[in-house]
Amino acid sequence: MKTHLIALTLLALTPAISMAGNVVDERLQTYQNEGAKTFDGTAGKTMWTKEFAQADGSKPRACSSCHTSDIRQPGKHIKTGKPIEAMSPAINPERLTDAAKIEKWFGRNCKWTMGRECSAQEKGDFLSFMMSQ
Amino acid sequence: MNIKSRTVLLVSLALASTGTAMADDDSYFLQQWKGTPKSYLSKADDKKYLNECGACHFAYQPGLLPAASWEQVMANLSDHFGENAELPAAEVKSIRNYLLNNAAGRVSARLPEKMLQGSNAKTTVIRITETPYFKRKHDEIPLRVVKNNPKIGSFSRCDACHTRAADASFDEHEVNIPGYGRWED
Secondary structure, rough: OOHHOOOOOOOOEEHHHHHHHHHHHHHHHHHHHHHOOOHHHHHHHHHOOOOEOOOOOOOOHHHHHHHHHOOOEEEEEOOOOOOOOOOOOOOOOOOOHHHHHHHHHHHHHHHHOOOOOOHHHHHHHHHHHHHHH | HHHHHHHHHHHHHHHHHHHHHHHOOOHHHHHHOOOOEOOOOOOOOOOHHHOOOOOOOOOOOOOOOOOHHHHHHHHHHHEOOOOOOOOOHHHHHHHHHHHHHHHHHEEHHHHHHOOOOOOOOOOOOOOHHOOOHHHHHHOOHHHHHOOOOOOOOOOOOOOEEOHHHHOOOHHHHHHHOOOEEEEOO
């Protein structure tokens, strides 16, 4: 019975993961064409909680400041209080299913958090980390 | 001028000022009398605007702010009330056009006209919640009911209490405050 449940859960999760998977695979390929090397989810995980000092003197920020360090959990924007749904595609099947949306939010959030754009390598590492959670 | 014509003048002046005062609030009958009633506020109906802006917050109807305010908002998306909300240039252009064409002062509707009341030409307010009309309509609401209400947290969430806000209706009788219920002053 228990194995059945696990099998059913896996079945239920598979389409979502593969949906995100196709889009993410295409993104990773694009990043490699832009010069990135092999992607490393562990590097992405480390970078996720790394704090960056802010030029305007506000508190240092990390991805995890708003998304929390466990991306299977919902987050909350530290400045606006806006609720943020879980980033993990395993929990939230809508995540990482739209390439334009992925790039839009990398664009916004890398600048807001790190004060600069993310490199192709960093983006690939982040996506690999998110897919592993 | 004899006494009779002076009286007529005074009475008509008094009537004219009553008419203006009435137009500020319940202008329905006055509008009927004058001709086609003005609409209250148009719904937000631009697909890009609804998708991009409405993905993160209530899609405020363009008629709630004057063009100068929308222009400022759209020119500073990298610092959008503390968040980065940058968009590709083509999207910015299209959404900006929609907002400017339908801004208060550029459309003929009752609420947009009220939103302009008491606005100062020198300062451009970019928060709807900081316009004189908004403040006047919400000044009796205690902090605990909206701002410190854990179910709401901010006056910027129109649709948290105005149940038909997305339909561009802000009638007081449709208010339902989470944790408090109906609100009438």
